Amino acid sequence: MTIRRIVIVGGGTAGWMAAAALSRLKSDNPVDITLIESEQIGTVGVGEATIPPFVLFNRMLEIDEQELLSEVKGTFKLGIQFVNWGNRGDSYFHPFGNYGYEIDGVSFHNVWLKYRMAGDQRPLHNFSPETIAAQHRKFARTETMQHDDLPPINYAYHLDAGQYARFLRRYAEARGAVRIEGKVDNVRLHEETGFIASLTLDDGSEIAGDLFVDCSGFRGLLIEQALQTGYEDWSRWLPCDRAVALPCANSGPDLPYTRATAWSAGWQWRVPLQHRNGNGHVYCSLYMSDDEAHGILTDNLDGQVLAEPNFLRFTTGRRKKFWNKNVVALGLAAGFMEPLESTSIHLIHTGVSKLIALLSLDGVSKAQEDAFNRLTTKEYERIRDFLILHYNATERDDSPFWNYCRTMSIPDSLQEKIDLFRINGQIFREEDELFTETSWVAVMMGQGISPANFNPMTATLKEPALSIEVGEVEKSIRFLVNALPSHSDFVRQYCPAA
Numbered sequence: 122m123t124i125r126r127i128v129i130v131g132g133g134t135a136g137w138m139a140a141a142a143l144s145r146l147k148s149d150n151p152v153d154i155t156l157i158e159s160e161q162i163g164t165v166g167v168g169e170a171t172i173p174p175f176v177l178f179n180r181m182l183e184i185d186e187q188e189l190l191s192e193v194k195g196t197f198k199l200g201i202q203f204v205n206w207g208n209r210g211d212s213y214f215h216p217f218g219n220y221g222y223e224i225d226g227v228s229f230h231n232v233w234l235k236y237r238m239a240g241d242q243r244p245l246h247n248f249s250p251e252t253i254a255a256q257h258r259k260f261a262r263t264e265t266m267q268h269d270d271l272p273p274i275n276y277a278y279h280l281d282a283g284q285y286a287r288f289l290r291r292y293a294e295a296r297g298a299v300r301i302e303g304k305v306d307n308v309r310l311h312e313e314t315g316f317i318a319s320l321t322l323d324d325g326s327e328i329a330g331d332l333f334v335d336c337s338g339f340r341g342l343l344i345e346q347a348l349q350t351g352y353e354d355w356s357r358w359l360p361c362d363r364a365v366a367l368p369c370a371n372s373g374p375d376l377p378y379t380r381a382t383a384w385s386a387g388w389q390w391r392v393p394l395q396h397r398n399g400n401g402h403v404y405c406s407l408y409m410s411d412d413e414a415h416g417i418l419t420d421n422l423d424g425q426v427l428a429e430p431n432f433l434r435f436t437t438g439r440r441k442k443f444w445n446k447n448v449v450a451l452g453l454a455a456g457f458m459e460p461l462e463s464t465s466i467h468l469i470h471t472g473v474s475k476l477i478a479l480l481s482l483d484g485v486s487k488a489q490e491d492a493f494n495r496l497t498t499k500e501y502e503r504i505r506d507f508l509i510l511h512y513n514a515t516e517r518d519d520s521p522f523w524n525y526c527r528t529m530s531i532p533d534s535l536q537e538k539i540d541l542f543r544i545n546g547q548i549f550r551e552e553d554e555l556f557t558e559t560s561w562v563a564v565m566m567g568q569g570i571s572p573a574n575f576n577p578m579t580a581t582l583k584e585p586a587l588s589i590e591v592g593e594v595e596k597s598i599r600f601l602v603n604a605l606p607s608h609s610d611f612v613r614q615y616c617p618a619a
């Protein structure tokens with residue numbers, strides 16, 4: 122079956138990211154891109170913090186950054202501040218970018234560990250430009266600035282999710298994607314193959330397709346309701362299953378980072394946009410009621426509440442297959458691991474990229490399906506492990522929720538990572554996994570996991586050259602950050618809200 126008609130169901134972030142990326146195919150190919158969405162059903166309406174690869178997704182679409190950020194009222198994000206995670210009162214920063222840089226094959230945090238064990242008191246974050254800039258509420262794009270061996274400051278965006286979907290809708294429609302307003306009421310399967318043949322809308326019209334992209338949100342209209350693919354439940358490791366979202370007023374684009382504050386049965390996000398803060402409380406319904414979660418959230422906002430609370434329910438986990446027959450699921454239809462490290466939009470990005478890389482207009486095959494599923498499963502599992510680390514690596518014993526998280530059994534893959542780090546500070550990243558060495562080190566050390574020793578290769582680096590180089594890194598970062606404007610000033614000048 123040749124692919125001439127690609128039908129996307131859903132017009133949330135996933136649907137429009139898919140439509141925007143796939144609409145680029147149209148210029149040279151005989152393929153129709155149709156997106157069906159229902160205003161009556163609406164979108165989940167949250168999802169406003171991103172990670173650095175998202176910047177590349179928009180660059181790949183040749184979207185102008187200033188225009189985009191003005192429209193989505195965006196701000197810059199240098200990482201996430203975690204409050205109350207290792208213990209109540211603790212705080213640490215998970216930065217984008219790296220700690221220093223690799224020196225003769227030895228990772229920088231190992232060099233730092235060597236000095237630390239010899240009594241050096243300098244914190245590791247002194248060697249992270251993103252952390253120091255975040256502490257001083259500063260930001261600029263530094264690609265063109267002079268700063269010795271340091272790579273440019275690594276960043277992502279905070280953005281208004283609704284505005285972003287509208288921006289991408291314009292982009293996709295300008296490239297020939299067709300939007301249909303309507304509710305899918307029925308799904309017709311080919312009798313022999315079990316492939317999806319067509320969708321019937323509530324006005325009785327029938328939309329036929331060759332390849333379907335399921336972006337219908339948690340319900341998984343095609344991948345689950347029609348194809349009954351099955352779901353792997355991860356709530357024994359990621360037990361939060363509810364969220365309440367509540368935007369509030371702010372006084373401008375202040376902090377260039379997301380804040381995640383842990384409470385007694387979950388955590389609160391704070392995402393600063395230009396015109397408001399996005400806030401929400403993610404919690405576990407076994408240990409906290411909706412009213413209690415809402416109360417904690419409203420008691421801990423920076424400004425006046427701007428909307429009614431939006432209560433959401435979810436089960437953490439993933440579809441057993443992301444690509445099944447002629448359906449590829451993206452976004453919440455594919456799975457959800459909770460928003461702690463802002464990975465959901467990223468998974469839409471990588472899902473679309475894999476789909477485009479594997480796509481053939483000659484039809485779909487088992488090989489494509491298998492490759493997509495194998496790669497995506499690995500990707501989900503690596504991210505899952507990183508998220509579990511935040512819950513499990515804690516000394517908190519002040520609530521039944523934290524007692525559960527602290528003592529739960531964790532996947533072997535995560536246990537091995539922790540064990541290896543404890544031995545000699547090494548982080549083993551596998552198969553191109555998303556989170557960097559710096560990410561793992563930041564969270565492990567930030568939540569109290571320390572190595573017994575540093576990697577012995579560190580001892581091969583010669584003194585005094587090494588300590589001079591380390592001192593230079595620290596100095597260059599200070600110098601660079603001193604030269605940056607405040608985040609607020611940069612946003613006002615570079616991408617003021619349209």
Ligand code: FAD
Pocket residue numbers: 130131132133134135136157158159160162163164165166167168169170171282303304305306336337338339340342364365366401433435451452453454460463464465466467
């Ligand atoms: P939705 O937004 O739910 O869209 C589903 C679409 O399908 C809608 O257009 C709907 O109308 C349509 N639809 C459904 N059924 C039908 C039907 N029968 N007929 C026609 N149309 C239909 N991600 C991040 O990266 N960063 C974050 O900070 C972040 N925070 C989050 C916080 C919470 C509490 C939650 C729950 C998620 C968060 N996410 C975050 C995830 C992020 O919100 C989603 O990945 C993203 O919004 C994509 O959602 P979606 O498009 O898959 O689904």
